[in-house]
Amino acid sequence: MTTEELRQPTLLVLTALTSGPRHGYALIEAVAELSGGRVRLKPGSLYGALDRLAREGLVRESATEVVAGRHRRYYELTDVGAHTLSDEVERLEHLTRDAAAGLRRRAADGGRGQFGATGFSTGTERA
Numbered sequence: 001m002t003t004e005e006l007r008q009p010t011l012l013v014l015t016a017l018t019s020g021p022r023h024g025y026a027l028i029e030a031v032a033e034l035s036g037g038r039v040r041l042k043p044g045s046l047y048g049a050l051d052r053l054a055r056e057g058l059v060r061e062s063a064t065e066v067v068a069g070r071h072r073r074y075y076e077l078t079d080v081g082a083h084t085l086s087d088e089v090e091r092l093e094h095l096t097r098d099a100a101a102g103l104r105r106r107a108a109d110g111g112r113g114q115f116g117a118t119g120f121s122t123g124t125e126r127a
Contacts, residue, residue: 006088008040013049014058014085017077021062024050024073050075058084 006014009031016022027050028041037114041049053059058081063074077085106112 001054003016006084006090009045009049010053011085011088012039013041013046013053014077014081017059017075017081021074021076023075027075027085053081057081 011025012031012034015034016027022030024043024046028043028046031046032040050059054061054075059075059080061073061077062076065072065074
């Protein structure tokens with residue numbers, strides 16, 4: 001299991017697998033949908049990521065089938081992958097709460113922040 005923050009494509013792939021096993025093309029579509037079209041994985045990138053995630057124990061191949069003469073591999077989230085995703089969700093929730101609180105404070109003091117309009121302390125500000 002990784003303790004580092006997840007890169008966005010990894011976060012999106014793991015999120016897509018929370019609803020159950022998916023094959024590569026379905027993962028590409030799910031990632032595009034989850035990201036509002038901002039992340040569009042190419043098959044080579046996706047399968048490279050899936051191989052890495054499988055080595056890390058976050059996903060595993062769950063089934064294969066032959067469709068139109070081609071093998072279609074399905075992947076699923078492992079328990080370790082679900083735990084890793086849960087940790088990342090918690091980290092992002094904390095970050096989002098902190099960012100929202102900072103923006104509320106900034107709006108409350110007229111958008112100047114604690115260091116005035118220039119962003120630098122003049123030494124005359126009061127706490």
